[in-house]
Amino acid sequence: MTTFNPAEFAPTGLTPVEMAKFASARRASYFVEQGMRLGLGTGSTAFWLVRVLGHMVREQGLQIRAVPTSERTAEQARAEGIDVVTLQDVGWLDLTIDGADEFDPALNLIKGGGGAHLREKIVATASDRMIVISDASKQVDTLGAFPLPVEIVPFGWQATRHLIEESLLGVDVGARKSTLRMNGTQPYTTDEGNLIIDLHLSRIANARQLSLMLNQIAGVVENGLFVDICDTVVIGHPDGSDEVI
Numbered sequence: 192m193t194t195f196n197p198a199e200f201a202p203t204g205l206t207p208v209e210m211a212k213f214a215s216a217r218r219a220s221y222f223v224e225q226g227m228r229l230g231l232g233t234g235s236t237a238f239w240l241v242r243v244l245g246h247m248v249r250e251q252g253l254q255i256r257a258v259p260t261s262e263r264t265a266e267q268a269r270a271e272g273i274d275v276v277t278l279q280d281v282g283w284l285d286l287t288i289d290g291a292d293e294f295d296p297a298l299n300l301i302k303g304g305g306g307a308h309l310r311e312k313i314v315a316t317a318s319d320r321m322i323v324i325s326d327a328s329k330q331v332d333t334l335g336a337f338p339l340p341v342e343i344v345p346f347g348w349q350a351t352r353h354l355i356e357e358s359l360l361g362v363d364v365g366a367r368k369s370t371l372r373m374n375g376t377q378p379y380t381t382d383e384g385n386l387i388i389d390l391h392l393s394r395i396a397n398a399r400q401l402s403l404m405l406n407q408i409a410g411v412v413e414n415g416l417f418v419d420i421c422d423t424v425v426i427g428h429p430d431g432s433d434e435v436i
């Protein structure tokens with residue numbers, strides 16, 4: 192059990208949406224123990240996790256070694272005084288805490304709205320436990336309304352996109368449209384220098400099957416489906432309350 196107190200960090204003036212994200216991050220911080228090797232997620236909910244942990248490190252003597260899942264989380268964590276290391280440095284992680292774009296009743300996820308799902312999946316699967324922090328809007332009965340990101344290498348990317356689209360014809364996903372993720376007028380590039388194809392589906396009947404199928408296509412690096420990876424979801428609410436499922 193942690194002897195630290197995440198509740199000591201209490202920002203004011205948050206919008207209801209930010210309060211919900213903060214509440215989930217604060218609750219998840221109770222799972223962090225002294226000396227842990229921790230995976231740090233990416234996104235606007237993970238932002239609050241890094242804020243809370245930074246406070247615990249600076250003010251309460253928490254000692255952790257953290258592996259961030261993106262360059263922007265790494266930058267924020269360093270600025271908060273958190274000891275940032277590589278996965279190679281620590282070999283394995285005790286816990287990863289990250290956001291998600293959708294989670295279903297089996298705690299399968301869509302991730303990668305922030306373009307970091309490749310590192311996020313590597314970090315989460317190299318952890319004893321993964322906790323997702325979220326507001327209630329991400330809870331769905333069936334995954335698929337949120338566009339599913341697929342990270343692909345730049346070489347021959349149009350051919351890879353074609354093969355992805357073709358492969359979708361055989362699976363139960365409702366709508367089938369793909370877009371190349373853009374950053375203004377330029378293709379968005381990930382921290383690994385790759386591109387992202389977003390798949391606009393409507394429901395994913397079999398997440399495991401789709402995930403395996405996508406990852407078999409030459410040029411695909413990783414898709415944003417997290418199947419049997421997440422152990423716990425912490426939902427934060429606009430009134431500052433939370434629930435753990």
Ligand code: 5RP
Pocket residue numbers: 232233234235236237289290291292301302303304305306307308311
């Ligand atoms: C980034 C992710 C994020 O965890 C996901 O997009 C949720 O982000 P947010 O907390 O901002 O809603 O997968 O690649």
